[in-house]
Amino acid sequence: MAAYAAATACRRAALRSGSGSIGMKLFVPNRMDSRSFSELPKPNGKRLSFVDTLALVRRLEAQGVPSKQAEAITGAMTEVLNDSLEYVSHGFVSKGEMQKNEMTQESNLSKFKTEVKSSQFIDHHFSLLQHETEKLKNDIEKMRSELRYEIDKVTAGQRLDLNLERGRIRDELNNQNQETTNLTTKLDREIHALRAQLEAAKYEVIKYCIGSLASVAAVGLAVIRILM
16 A cells, blocks of 8 residues: 555656656657756766655655655655666767767768769760770771771782783793694604605615616626627
8 A cells, every 4th residue: 555655646746746846857858858867967976866855755755655665665766767767868869979970971971972973983984985995996897897808909909910820821832832833743744845855866866876777787788799
């Protein structure tokens, strides 16, 4: 009963106490309020009390709670409340830390923007290099095509010249062969003519020799007849 009465008295005291210094200050702390509680000075190593303990003890005593129990309940509740508020206050950050975090985030954002710009510049530079590479490749292909055309042209000209020279040499050889054939035929005819002339002269010589022998024989026979 005493504990129930103490709890009831504490609840009533909390409801009746508004924003003054008397009673417990129950509220949902925002970021700045919780930090202000956690940063309150602690003289002599003791925590600042958020509860008017004397008024709470008197209210408990008025509800029939003994003085020692009222003091013990008030001390325990005050300790629990202060621990709870301090624990909650640690979950929030200070304004300085917020500003520090904002500066860090702004620095990171600025660095990210710089990296993005640098990346865009690199992409643009890479695009230009790629364009120049494609242009050089096209120029090289064009030069290669022109060089191949010139080589084919020169090769075709040389091939034509070689074919013409080969035809000319073939014609000269044919002419020389024809001339050689003609000379051979002429020589054969002349040789045959000379051979015929030699045969005729030989026949004449033989005929002359036979006539001469016949004449000598006739003369000899005539001489023999005369001598006989």
